Amino acid sequence: MTTFDTEKRIVRYGDLRPCRTAFIDAHTPGSNQKENFTIIGGGVSESPDQYVHIRETPGFNIGAAGQPPKCRNSLHSHRTAEVFFVLKGRWRFFWGRWGNAGEVVLEEGDIFNIPTGIFRGFENIGTDYGMIMAILGGDDAGGGVIWAPQVIEDAKDHGLVLGGNGKLYDTKKGQSLPEGVAPMPLLSAEELKQFPEPRTAEVVPHHVARYWDMMALSDRQPCKVIGEHGKLRDRPGFEVEFLSRNSLADTMYSIDRHEILMPMRGHWRLRWDGGSTTLNPGDTAAIPPGLSHSLAPSMTGEASLYRVVNTDDAAGTTWRG
Structure with a gap:
């Protein structure tokens, strides 16, 4: 008979442990108040500070993002699926190389299966702290995050450097890239052409x-x-x-x-x-x-x-x- 251990198998909302240094934009003004939660699986956090509640993955990862009003998550892409549903608040999702190709506003309970392979970001446009729950495809969540070049450049101006090994280094804390580790290279103009720019009318009917x-x-x-x-x-x-x-x-x-x-x-x-x-x-x-x-x-x-x-x-x- 299959057994069920509630302590190991249920993560309560009130027990979620946030990380405020999960990603490269953790110091960038406008994004520096966001909190990242990894509930099931390793997620895509770039920080060793990220707490993982349940490490065993069922073929996908479960996470969450919590943000106060006007806080945004910077433009990035994934190699596998990224699905969000709004648990609390009102959120604007936007996409494209510069975030202006299209957008949609989601209310509580709405779900968005974001097209794979496009740059996307999101912002809490509500009046209170908001929370969105995430489903990320694959056991390893697709091997990490691909950042729009301007996100990496902005982060460097505020003390965070992303290494080619996918790990963050905080120069404000005296950290530097280890010997033999180069900075994460920026995507070239040719590589950027591989990221589609679908319009809102192409996305919303099939993905929301x-x-x-x-x-x-x-x-x-x-x-x-x-x-x-x-x-x-x-x-x-x-x-x-x-x-x-x-x-x-x-x-x-x-x-x-x-x-x-x-x-x-x-x-x-x-x-x-x-x-x-x-x-x-x-x-x-x-x-x-x-x-x-x-x-x-x-x-x-x-x-x-x-x-x-x-x-x-x-x-x-x-x-x-």
């Missing part, structure tokens, strides 16, 4: 799903959000479903895949042979393959939850327009 649409579609069964047959058709190495109050019967079930549960609204009762617990908004539960369990809202009122399951697909593909 709105919370209240998914609530309506999940009234009698889970709403398939990302996957071969999802609302956002993609095969990034995982599938995402959206569940609301009537999506599942309160009966025991098991699957042969890793299942990650991420409540958005309400309180959810998770039961398994030998125990039960309540999952709250912002919590992350990693259900192992083969565990017999059930899931249902534990109180009346609005209830919604994202469920992520690993697949055998490749971890991500590039934007094809």
